[in-house]
Amino acid sequence: MSLLSLSPFVRGDEGMWLFNNLPIEYLKKQHGFEPTPEWTEHLMKSSVRFNVGGSASFISSSGLVLTNHHVASDTLFKLSDKDHNYLEDGFHAKTHADELKAPDLELNQLIAIKDVTAEVNATVKESMKPEEAVAARRAVIAKIAKESLDRTGLRSDVVTLYGGGQYHLYQYKKYTDVRLVFAPEAGIAFFGGDADNFEYPRYCLDACIFRVYEDGKPAKIEHYLKWSENGPTENELVFVSGNPGRTSRIFTTAALKYQRDVRMPFALNLLRRREIVLQQFGLQGVEQARRAREELFGVQNSRKAYLGMLGGLQDPSVMAAKAAAEAEMLKMISADPKLAKYKDAFSAIEKVQKERAAVINQNLAFNSQLVGIAINLVQMIAEDKKPSGERLPEYAEADRESLEQQLFSEAPIYADLEQYILADALSRTIELRGADDPLVVKMLNGKGPGERAAELVAGTRLIAVAERQQLAKGGEEAVAASKDAMIEFAKLVDPEFRRLRKITDELAEIEKQAYAKITELNFMTKGTSTYPDATFTLRLAFGTVKGYEEGGETIPAMTKFGSAFDHEVNHAGQKDFVLPESWTKARKDLNPETPFNFVSTADIIGGNSGSPVVNKKGELVGLIFDGNIQSLTADYMYTDKQTRSVSVHSSAIREALKYVYGAENVAAELGK
Amino acid sequence: MSLLSLSPFVRGDEGMWLFNNLPIEYLKKQHGFEPTPEWTEHLMKSSVRFNVGGSASFISSSGLVLTNHHVASDTLFKLSDKDHNYLEDGFHAKTHADELKAPDLELNQLIAIKDVTAEVNATVKESMKPEEAVAARRAVIAKIAKESLDRTGLRSDVVTLYGGGQYHLYQYKKYTDVRLVFAPEAGIAFFGGDADNFEYPRYCLDACIFRVYEDGKPAKIEHYLKWSENGPTENELVFVSGNPGRTSRIFTTAALKYQRDVRMPFALNLLRRREIVLQQFGLQGVEQARRAREELFGVQNSRKAYLGMLGGLQDPSVMAAKAAAEAEMLKMISADPKLAKYKDAFSAIEKVQKERAAVINQNLAFNSQLVGIAINLVQMIAEDKKPSGERLPEYAEADRESLEQQLFSEAPIYADLEQYILADALSRTIELRGADDPLVVKMLNGKGPGERAAELVAGTRLIAVAERQQLAKGGEEAVAASKDAMIEFAKLVDPEFRRLRKITDELAEIEKQAYAKITELNFMTKGTSTYPDATFTLRLAFGTVKGYEEGGETIPAMTKFGSAFDHEVNHAGQKDFVLPESWTKARKDLNPETPFNFVSTADIIGGNSGSPVVNKKGELVGLIFDGNIQSLTADYMYTDKQTRSVSVHSSAIREALKYVYGAENVAAELGK
Secondary structure, eight states: OGGGGSOOSSOTTOOOEETTSOOHHHHHHHHSOOOOHHHHHHHHHHEEEETTTEEEEEOSTTOEEEEOHHHHHHHHHHHOBTTBOHHHHOEEOSSGGGOEEOSSOOEEEEEEEEEOHHHHHHHSOTTSOHHHHHHHHHHHHHHHHHHHHHHHOSEEEEEEEGGGTEEEEEEEEEEOEEEEEEEOOHHHHTTTHHHHTTOSSOOOOOOEEEEEEETTEEOOOSSOOOBOSSOOOTTOEEEEEEOOOOOOTTOOHHHHHHIIIIIHHHHHHHHHHHHHHHHHHHTTOHHHHHHHHHHHHHHHHHHHHHHHHHHHHTSHHHHHHHHHHHHHHHHHHHHOGGGGGGHHHHHHHHHHHHHHHHHGGGOOOOOOHHHHHHHHHHHHHHHTTSOGGGSOGGGSGGGHHHHHHHHTOOOOOOHHHHHHHHHHHHHHHHHHHOTTOHHHHHHHTTSOHHHHHHHHHHTOOTTSHHHHHHHHHHHHHHHHHOOOHHHHHHHHHHHHHHHHHHHHHHHHHHHHHHHHHHHHHHHHHHOSOOOOOOOSSOEEEEEEBOOEEETTEEEOSEEEHHHHHHHHHHTTTOGGGOOOHHHHHHGGGSOTTSEEEEEEOOOOOTTOTTOEEEOTTOOEEEEEEEEOGGGGGGGTOOOTTTOOEEEEEHHHHHHIIIIISOOHHHHHHTTO | OGGGGSOOSSOTTOOOEETTSOOHHHHHHHHSOOOOHHHHHHHHHHEEEETTTEEEEEOSTTOEEEEOHHHHHHHHHHHOBTTBOHHHHOEEOSSGGGOEEOSSOOEEEEEEEEEOHHHHHHHSOTTSOHHHHHHHHHHHHHHHHHHHHHHHOSEEEEEEEGGGTEEEEEEEEEEOEEEEEEEOOHHHHTTTHHHHTTOSSOOOOOOEEEEEEETTEEOOOSSOOOBOSSOOOTTOEEEEEEOOOOOOTTOOHHHHHHIIIIIHHHHHHHHHHHHHHHHHHHTTOHHHHHHHHHHHHHHHHHHHHHHHHHHHHTSHHHHHHHHHHHHHHHHHHHHOGGGGGGHHHHHHHHHHHHHHHHHGGGOOOOOOHHHHHHHHHHHHHHHTTSOGGGSOGGGSGGGHHHHHHHHTOOOOOOHHHHHHHHHHHHHHHHHHHOTTOHHHHHHHTTSOHHHHHHHHHHTOOTTSHHHHHHHHHHHHHHHHHOOOHHHHHHHHHHHHHHHHHHHHHHHHHHHHHHHHHHHHHHHHHHOSOOOOOOOSSOEEEEEEBOOEEETTEEEOSEEEHHHHHHHHHHTTTOGGGOOOHHHHHHGGGSOTTSEEEEEEOOOOOTTOTTOEEEOTTOOEEEEEEEEOGGGGGGGTOOOTTTOOEEEEEHHHHHHIIIIISOOHHHHHHTTO
16 A cells, blocks of 8 residues: 555664564565574574673573673672772682672573463453553563463563564573673773763773573573674674663654653753762762762763763754654544544653653652662562552562562662762652652651661661561561661652552553554554564664764774774873773783774664674674764664664674683683 | 840851941950951951952052962963963962963952942832832942942942842952962862862862052052961951852741752752763863863852752751741731731742742753853843943943953853853753743754754854954944854844843842841841841951861861871872872971861851951951851851851961972062
């Protein structure tokens, strides 16, 4: 029909493709490559998800896992203390016995995907009120997940795709005994710091190596990536297998305007605030700076990413392009009486944005681990009284193991940092909800935010894991009787958390139904060979290794070891541009021509960090660690003109292991 | 009458007293000291105001002026370039010929004060609409100022006191040829950096020395302060003569709640945003960091000050105390039929706060010098067509010289920094007013904020002072014909600036009338021996040199040179805690027992920076440079329990000049 004449759904090398719906025809036609089912399965099973929010891959038969330093940084921080700063100084285990067990990592290996859309949709009826629909959807999803878990023993997640258009069951093998093998210094992993973040050219060894264990021994891994001898060459086709976190490409203009006018400014105000708070805490001393640093990195990274996203949305031409495409779609709908019902989807989404904007200032965010633990405990114990399908999803039976791993983690919690962060969060809550808000009055307990935060942190014993376990074991009576200050605080705020959660869950439900309709329309008019927005589940992206033009200059596809030393000289006097001593010492042994970082057109986003880049033979040729500044608008639109993903070259990792770190034991195992 | 039995209007050593209404009786009774008219006049005329926002004093007959390094920093920055960083590295002129002329400093010496309340009030009638009242008040004030200027040749400012209760004419001798004589390194002036700012104990040589010139020669100064031989001792009575910038002690609870719930959170979001923007700009390189640094200091200082103020207002007990006092006052009003008319004042103020809150998001703030210059030019030329009394006050005839000094200043403007700041300011304007706001659409000219900022900065020639002067000379036709991008931008936004200005001026007028009534009530019930809120005009504060208790610890009144070196050791590894090389080298020559900084109970606030601290003999014993963290709530309440002002000890300045900097020539001139 005539609708097929519309502009193609995807452009160039766009796409974060589902492993069960790859663009085989496009790859064949455009790149002369047809992935076989074996190739695809091997890559899928060689890919690893870090549940803290990153991607990775198996790179040896004995369980070596490669990811980014900045994905590992959470664990490096948790393993560190006043006297061992692995995050800053790096780590190298010369033997298995030296490897350090991560306190709470969970790694997921995707084993199978099953489309369960029909089963979900059979339960959730259009005629239901949002509240009923939320409950029905929650129940059927919990049931599918639980049945899968019981049947297979695999972690089972039902994933919402196409904004609500499809539901797939993802089954994962879990690894929870994960040990640190190698990390470089932060100075080379994040060379150029916040200034160079999201920039290119780059010179970063943003890599870290773990090993998964089973039954106390290095796990035997069937699917792992071979290590490419020389890495990629310019213009070579490469593939990225990873877990992009979130995109908004299906968003209507109303939804994008909400992001532009409300949510992103709101989020950025919070991020800037947290950035200053963490900086200020760090100014108190060297140890305080260490305690704050990992979170500060994360906040700065988000701030820069959000600013890039917002910058695009604030460009009138970007929004005009989105609006024009939507206008064309709406014109098409109006022209065809059979399509009339789809129009409501757009107005439903617009209405949801207004309602979101109306409650955003009621937002409760404490950014405190202790408050989080207390709320988790209070909620878990309350939820456990209900059947699994009626609980808030994070407390469903199928997810309990993962939840408990986090809740009972031995990772350190620093009371001084907690108090500092909480004081600011209380102050922010007063600002957002008003000092006369009855909940705020109760939260403060007659004190100023600083004094109250001190009281709460001093009055809790939840820093001790045993205390948390005892409360969990004690159940309802233990929580009711508890005089722990944080537990009492959690009991106070829990009803409001639930009230707000109910509102946002119902708004999300309305959106799901609306986006399901828009997806139906897209499939009908543009075909089903497309990909859904990112959902922090495994996707395949592809592209070619190539540079780009910027401000009249040609940015080359690859950088070299030698240029890293030049970069240091060009930025003399700037604190984030000092190469670690290990590199200065090893300079004479390094080949300056060794490729260091490279860019490709593969379509990625946050969450893809640590993704393996592989060639047609399925060999590892690179390690995704960033996108360039032009890629920050990829949240809602992709163009291969300047958008590039940035990777560490496989040869750089191998050479650095050998010649900078003397980590021959690790280098010898790569791809073996 | 019975109302006099209420709690006294001021507490302990509270007060920023008018030089024409000093608390003679209190000083006599409490401190056994009675200032003579000569003592008072000498101190007044020895005091100096820095129009950039600070205080100072004459300290020699040949025009030496002592202020803070952080008051001078604006000038130090303007005198610096890529190769001379006086702000960071300090400066010392060995001869008069070496002294560096500040590009745009104006120093004011207060000569006389005259109460003109009757004349102002005779013109502004209660029956007038706010718009008419604004115009009438503006006209009479411009007239008084102009007549005074013509009659005396002195800078003449009509100052609004008691929130609108009184109007005084301040006549100043102006000094505009001001030259830099001595500045220490930022490392000792601001030892401890942002971390130690507003903290005590401190170890800062926050001092800087200028010299005023007349007719190209060092000015002959009649009133200057003698230098105390040994400085103050503990428990000594001291006086502070300076220009506190702004306090809000008369504020009603409604006005304080507006500060707490609306204005301060709004201002803090802007400050944090600017802080991050300036940090990010500085990350680009050493020279960029230098360019951003001075403004960054200012923003960080304000952020910390505002957080302290907000922290107090968010403490329920603070607001409860304010509310209780107000309730008592309202009860008194209700009880006395003669006082009934005063009740309206409180509700009028409450209404103003709501109206302020309603327009705050329309706020236009570009933080760009070039935009500021363009708007000044466009407005000045438009205003000059009107009689002086009908103009916006800053364009009145009496102020023209000061305005032109700023507008045609040769201080450097950095295009790269301007562009960076403006891009963010445009982005913020989109956030605040919405992307679909018609003015925003026009401001962006179809481009994103970054691209538009680049276009504006590239399209202006206003960096050249000659260009500004030519436009000013060309007048209306020149501005109308100008295709300069910034001038066109200013013409675009000027009507909206004026619309918002009209709203805020009228709200301020309503407040002035209401606070005038409240002041009348205060005078009637509590007597006239009181002081008005700070107005960046000369005030006298007094107090005793003494320490305080904090967290069970006694904080001593004074610190010593020796402890500065200990402080460095205690903060090893922190970048703002490294003493300059000059101090490390001079250590052997310094007496470790020399007092360095001290605290007193004198009631000060921002703007008092650089104020001389004098003893009963009128000798200089110290130099105000900060308040402790507890003093940050002094904006709206004073208590001498922990609130302390922090000064550099006079001996520290003298000894450092001699033994650290070899500035014998300067040391020899102190007080001479």
